[in-house]
Amino acid sequence: AQSVAQPEDQVNVAEGNPLTVKCTYSVSGNPYLFWYVQYPNRGLQFLLKYITGDNLVKGSYGFEAEFNKSQTSFHLKKPSALVSDSALYFCAVRDGTASGGSYIPTFGRGTSLIVHP
Amino acid sequence: DTGVSQNPRHKITKRGQNVTFRCDPISEHNRLYWYRQTLGQGPEFLTYFQNEAQLEKSRLLSDRFSAERPKGSFSTLEIQRTEQGDSAMYLCASSRGTGGEQFFGPGTRLTVL
Numbered sequence: 116a117q118s119v120a121q122p123e124d125q126v127n128v129a130e131g132n133p134l135t136v137k138c139t140y141s142v143s144g145n146p147y148l149f150w151y152v153q154y155p156n157r158g159l160q161f162l163l164k165y166i167t168g169d170n171l172v173k174g175s176y177g178f179e180a181e182f183n184k185s186q187t188s189f190h191l192k193k194p195s196a197l198v199s200d201s202a203l204y205f206c207a208v209r210d211g212t213a214s215g216g217s218y219i220p221t222f223g224r225g226t227s228l229i230v231h232p
Numbered sequence: 233d234t235g236v237s238q239n240p241r242h243k244i245t246k247r248g249q250n251v252t253f254r255c256d257p258i259s260e261h262n263r264l265y266w267y268r269q270t271l272g273q274g275p276e277f278l279t280y281f282q283n284e285a286q287l288e289k290s291r292l293l294s295d296r297f298s299a300e301r302p303k304g305s306f307s308t309l310e311i312q313r314t315e316q317g318d319s320a321m322y323l324c325a326s327s328r329g330t331g332g333e334q335f336f337g338p339g340t341r342l343t344v345l
Contacts, residue, residue, distance in 0.1 A: 149333055156341075158236070159275070161334065224272065
């Protein structure tokens with residue numbers, strides 16, 4: 116079984132300040148972790164992923180995320196927030212184990228990021 | 233522009249009617265997924281195709297739901313005898329490779345009156 120928790124329904128940050136959107140996961144095999152962003156009335160857009168390698172992953176629009184195996188976390192970060200970053204952010208996990216893994220991700224409930232001017 | 237298209241974008245129907253949605257994935261992607269998303273929730277998995285084979289179905293996919301992907305290209309999702317609880321955004325996504333991220337279409341918003 117696999118699951119994702121996004122403990123914050125909403126994150127508020129002032130433009131120019133750093134932002135963090137939290138995600139913790141549970142998966143029985145190797146975690147493949149993803150972050151997606153959703154703008155109003157749009158589908159989800161891929162931001163970044165962790166499969167293996169460096170724990171710090173860099174993605175689109177200046178976002179990055181840090182994989183922490185001991186804390187089973189994959190928090191999304193950005194050094195300086197923009198008003199245009201305001202959107203819904205979804206974390207997802209799937210079991211990437213070569214045998215017995217799954218190609219079906221489980222998504223969190225999402226976190227609404229609001230960046231104030 | 234992710235390259236995945238869905239039609240129609242909006243569908244309003246009366247309870248009991250049948251509806252069909254279409255998804256055109258990115259052409260070189262062999263995997264295609266259908267999700268349902270309701271307000272305040274993340275996408276919930278419905279079903280998944282690898283090429284033309286439907287490999288998994290969620291328990292959310294009652295017998296009123298059916299999906300096809302003829303020839304491993306576009307896919308259709310049909311809901312028969314719609315109920316008000318079917319009102320949601322239906323998302324389609326495609327991917328390739330073993331570690332591939334998914335590319336989502338804009339979704340079809342279904343409203344059942």
